[in-house]
Amino acid sequence: MASPRLRSRRKKRRKDNPVSETAGLPPGEMVHVGEKRTAPVHISLFSYNEQELVEAEELSPEDLERYRNPKHLAWINVDGVHDTEFVRSLGNRFALHPLVLEDIVNTQERPKYENYGDFLYFVLNMGDISDKGELGMEQVSIVLGNDYILSFQEDPDDIFNPIRKRLRKEGSRVRKASPDFLAYLLLDAVVDRYFLILEHLGEQIDDLEEELMEHPEKSTLKKIYDLKRDLSKVRRSVWPMREIVGAMQRDTSDLMKEEHDVFLKDFYDHILRVIDTVEAYRDTMGGMIDLYLSNSSIKMNEIMQVLTVISTIFIPLTFITGFYGMNFDFMPEVHSRWSYPAVIGIMALIVIAQLIYFKRKRWL
Amino acid sequence: MASPRLRSRRKKRRKDNPVSETAGLPPGEMVHVGEKRTAPVHISLFSYNEQELVEAEELSPEDLERYRNPKHLAWINVDGVHDTEFVRSLGNRFALHPLVLEDIVNTQERPKYENYGDFLYFVLNMGDISDKGELGMEQVSIVLGNDYILSFQEDPDDIFNPIRKRLRKEGSRVRKASPDFLAYLLLDAVVDRYFLILEHLGEQIDDLEEELMEHPEKSTLKKIYDLKRDLSKVRRSVWPMREIVGAMQRDTSDLMKEEHDVFLKDFYDHILRVIDTVEAYRDTMGGMIDLYLSNSSIKMNEIMQVLTVISTIFIPLTFITGFYGMNFDFMPEVHSRWSYPAVIGIMALIVIAQLIYFKRKRWL
Amino acid sequence: MASPRLRSRRKKRRKDNPVSETAGLPPGEMVHVGEKRTAPVHISLFSYNEQELVEAEELSPEDLERYRNPKHLAWINVDGVHDTEFVRSLGNRFALHPLVLEDIVNTQERPKYENYGDFLYFVLNMGDISDKGELGMEQVSIVLGNDYILSFQEDPDDIFNPIRKRLRKEGSRVRKASPDFLAYLLLDAVVDRYFLILEHLGEQIDDLEEELMEHPEKSTLKKIYDLKRDLSKVRRSVWPMREIVGAMQRDTSDLMKEEHDVFLKDFYDHILRVIDTVEAYRDTMGGMIDLYLSNSSIKMNEIMQVLTVISTIFIPLTFITGFYGMNFDFMPEVHSRWSYPAVIGIMALIVIAQLIYFKRKRWL
Amino acid sequence: MASPRLRSRRKKRRKDNPVSETAGLPPGEMVHVGEKRTAPVHISLFSYNEQELVEAEELSPEDLERYRNPKHLAWINVDGVHDTEFVRSLGNRFALHPLVLEDIVNTQERPKYENYGDFLYFVLNMGDISDKGELGMEQVSIVLGNDYILSFQEDPDDIFNPIRKRLRKEGSRVRKASPDFLAYLLLDAVVDRYFLILEHLGEQIDDLEEELMEHPEKSTLKKIYDLKRDLSKVRRSVWPMREIVGAMQRDTSDLMKEEHDVFLKDFYDHILRVIDTVEAYRDTMGGMIDLYLSNSSIKMNEIMQVLTVISTIFIPLTFITGFYGMNFDFMPEVHSRWSYPAVIGIMALIVIAQLIYFKRKRWL
């Protein structure tokens, strides 16, 4: 029977690879895939230009109408995409393509970038370390339009708070710039989150390495295996981001201003650094597994040596004692006065000869 | 002698890699390759435009003549390609190239896309889990012409039923769109089938992982090996589909409308997701094999330790008992009153010394 | 000393990799490399157009003059390239470049395609299973000119017979088409031969897999090793053919008619299928080696367990028997009536305790 | 508990992969990342043209104003980038982009090359062997402007001294050339440093190989593991430099004179040579690990053989002696005069038979 831990892992995998739930549906059909959440959907709005800023929270799609201001840029952040009706209603207001809406609520998408002409669509995976130290993945969708930005997260999160703070500061660059600059800030915030995760994993690697050197246990290998899995997860989430940047560079959308190209490069550098670190960690872990197995086989050798030395020393001696323990009537030696010391001497010689042999073989 | 299971596997492999049956034949020669089927060939027709829809089943190639309507689009689905005469007769009606007919009936083709000018030709592999849980592969050929679509399957299957349902719904997009949209729906249905297969394999992986952690058996390794084989099969079927999309994107056929490009991208995304999942599973399985072997070598070490500890403790003691079991007439110690307790004391000392040594070596 | 089998393998390798025999010679120097053959060279001619066909065999280069007909296409097939004079004489009649002549007789060339303007030159490796089941490689050179085709094989072979049959059939496509169509048939015949070889290897893999599951022997591993070698040989011969097709596609020679492009694609598909099958087999064999080694280490574990269980059960018991076999005068227990049953009881307790321990450890 | 060595390694890793310290900050925010240094920042200036040279040390950013000479080229070298205010003040004087300033002080950047129009920006990693033989990495930033070069190091170092010497020599090429030539010298000095590091690592590999062949210890494996880590570090630092050269070659900045292209090629050759050597070392180390493990398993086999030979020879003999040590009243043999020599004879026969068996099995 499955242990509770395993059952929870199984459920988690289902969540990670929910490959079948949308199979057979027509393209553009909106189905929320992932853990069923019951929490209400949060929606917050920043409507701003260089001079003014309006903030609003807990809006309904209908409320947005009131807040939209043709002279403002609008950033609408949605926490929770399991309410497909909500997302559809919001999406229709911004004339999003049905396939985009499908991708927003189907939280198993691959990171990607798509240019729909009127707007650009980004899907990213954002890692998160839970309180129990488990690594989870959450899908973040960003839609960049001419005068608006939509961002969708699965769970309420504080990752965009620093950006909010900067928006509130009058005169900050983000208040003056076109919406793609805000998009860069959002993208960068998602990538920067990986630095925190990698630091967390790096610490676990250090602990494991210490454990490996000082007191390897049977469970050490299991931990290495689990850590490798987490690394693979990060890797699968980050590698496709490279392609995103590549696609953005080849693409020539008016929505991305040329003046912000350096931020795209900067974003790319951060992705490369995350990838480099992940690859370096994978390398390290590969080496750790080798070291673990080698240590284990070395320990085996040591054990075998002790067994062999003890056995090969005593087995012949025990034979001799058995020999003179036989009860034959006619065994002339046993009656001789010198037999006993002679046998002891022979035994000593055997031991000495073997010790020399083992010494020469470096088994001692 | 081969066990029945092995014999069946052998037959299956023949089916999977029937490399020789067409060797030496001229190109364009139609030979059905694969398991010999005797079931009659089913042919069904959807002839439709935005307003009208005609359905017909169990047709012969001759019947088609009657049903073809120049104002309609026609989707002809064929279940069973082992009747080469049937396929040739059908193909000639649509002026298909002999090489296409050869590929349709030779069900061992690699997934591919070919532009023959008047029509586009797709070969896909469709996976299927049999009732016994075995993974099979079936070839699906799709021919997209100006006003018709032909689809060929090896076995009758319900995979296209949701598409049929949508065709019957008046006003649905597929009724209004050009035939390439229907082709996208067919292609997507084939790829989506892989999500079901991967979920099935994912569950097997979970079970295996549980088995590996809780009670690894000798058969566990065999199961991992078989599962890896299934994954390889899926992989070989899905990877070439990437090339198909690439070829379609480079190609500029009037038969693929530009307005449906987003569906091509969507199709591509699904393929990538299948590939990502397959690669992730392969990674996981690689780790499982390592873990299995490591656990097995760790268990070996444990066993060796117990053997060594028991042997090295008792071997010297047994030597001592043998020593005083010798029957020499002249053994002064045996007559002393204190010899017996002295020997017991020495034995106790030896045991204690060894226990300390093993403790220090962490063998206990 | 080398066993005869090894000596023969060594000779074979020389043949496979005769790397040095042409070193230091000027480019264009014709030296036959390979097993020295003494059989006479066979030369056969098909001179044909749509209406007429002339066949001739056992010709000398001089005879060709008589048979050449400016209104005919000529296919000259040469079995045996060890007679360098013969090849040179023939080559000069068709104004072949000295480097081509060198490559024809040097049967160690890599598969390649070269456009010499007036003619195209193909080198292929053709696999063959000998009567003893050994895989050999033979070089096939094909020269495609404006109105002639030359084909060179090392040994007489029946691989081109189906093509000959079709040539003899009046009205067949090959009789009407330009010579590049015949070239495609020849190329395809060489590639199709690999399907036969792969089927042979696939059967051996099946047998080996059965042997591995049912009764692995020490020799099983050697067989896997030999089979992997054969697969590598096929792989090295087939991979460069991909490049050949690539070069043909990039090249724009008038000698290859555009109307035959579909046959080039078909040829390419066959190559890809051979490669796919080879890679799948290699994958399978890699898994088999892993399985073999794992099984072997699992068997080792089992053996160790039995040894450990038996040893650890009896070693303490034997110590006890030895203990009461000591001959000390003063051993009070031995005179007690209850000692004997008591010792037997203690022994039984030890055995039971150990059995419980082993059960818990899953060693039984 | 972590040993002091491990704790120091952990701290070092933090330094190597300080992934989180800048997460969440806006792009362009200057934060020094790395070991906190307290040493004051050193700044030195070379202002020169073909005729004149002015040297100055220990300047403040304000001092630079006085020394700048529009007819001179200026090379300003900064040792220590932890004083972010200092770097900002300097950067603003040369109108550097905020992202460049961020990269200069964030010493965890990946080697890269960026063209900012008015200036080119290079980031390199410079390896260094500490007194304790540990491999460290230091970031070197180079900014190449129209009439100035800025170079930033983390620690004072003598790596640029040979260049200083050449600058002081009137008439030397560097005095006459445009500033990109000086940039090449700086870049080359950084790459050449790797030759020293590789020589150091090569010596360690030689020592390890010797240790491996002559007297492998348990610690040998750990040393191989550590050395592989160092190699990986060098590898990660050098590989991106290839991309730098590629980017420079594709780029057409007026700041890089075409006449100096040969030096770019030369620089590239040096990078390739470093990479080749690193890869060759990695190859060697992979072979060493294999050899170590194989030797270890061979040694195990040897030990097992000795144990097996000794055990299997004596176990049956000991059984025989035990047999005739039984105390049954009715054991006719023990009273016979010939039993004793007969038993000895049988024992001798058993030993001889076993020796022959072992000899045949090559276990002796």
Next chain:
Amino acid sequence: MASPRLRSRRKKRRKDNPVSETAGLPPGEMVHVGEKRTAPVHISLFSYNEQELVEAEELSPEDLERYRNPKHLAWINVDGVHDTEFVRSLGNRFALHPLVLEDIVNTQERPKYENYGDFLYFVLNMGDISDKGELGMEQVSIVLGNDYILSFQEDPDDIFNPIRKRLRKEGSRVRKASPDFLAYLLLDAVVDRYFLILEHLGEQIDDLEEELMEHPEKSTLKKIYDLKRDLSKVRRSVWPMREIVGAMQRDTSDLMKEEHDVFLKDFYDHILRVIDTVEAYRDTMGGMIDLYLSNSSIKMNEIMQVLTVISTIFIPLTFITGFYGMNFDFMPEVHSRWSYPAVIGIMALIVIAQLIYFKRKRWL
């Protein structure tokens, strides 16, 4: 302490990877790197055109002046590049770039091709098997000018003798052709040398394989390891030559006549054949290591089986003998007449039961 063999290998490695000796020097500084040679430098000249040929040996750079003939092509071959003054003096006469001179004397360069406009520069590595069977590498530099060719070797060698012979033959192609044809001959001679080396290595592989199958020793593994090293060396020398051909093909120098393109292709084919052979050998050696290790683990299993069978048969029997060797006063069985044959019967039963068990387990 290092054995003499190891010390010599260490010195050899220094020679192979002398990474540091030029570090820190300005580009263009000529420093001879490599084993210090004291032998005098040999220089030989062929000055020729179609009609005339002048040969001269043991020249000094000054002598060249006298021999240069504007109507002749000149081939100057230099054996020994350790005399940097000599090389500089020669180079200046032909206006070679300082970086070229640096590369000629620094004999650790990577194979490469560089177009300096007036002349083309090639660096190749030429393998050589020493009398002791050790594989060495020597750098060959070739400079191809408008009317001259310079070739530089480290040691006097007879590799170019066949070319000299052909030069002396009036009317030979090389006498009539432009100097790039001679360059092709020189390049080809260097590559062809690798065929000899590969044949040598192939023989060693055959010997090793025979040793592996017939009587594997501990030293076999070491030999495989050394052979793999040699193969890696050849590989590192030959792979960059591919890039050379690629660079030559992309390059459009007037110094390479288009009419000689077939020879470039031929040269490329030879390189590919060397690479193919090297890769095939590497494959084979990888398989050999696997086979060695598997054989070793199989042998281990066999040994364990024998030990286990012997031990488990005799350990219980020995316990029984010990049991009835106990000296208790009250052991009723020992006085019974039937005890002795009963015990013998029980022992026989135990043995038979175990033999059946082992048989079933296939351990016998």
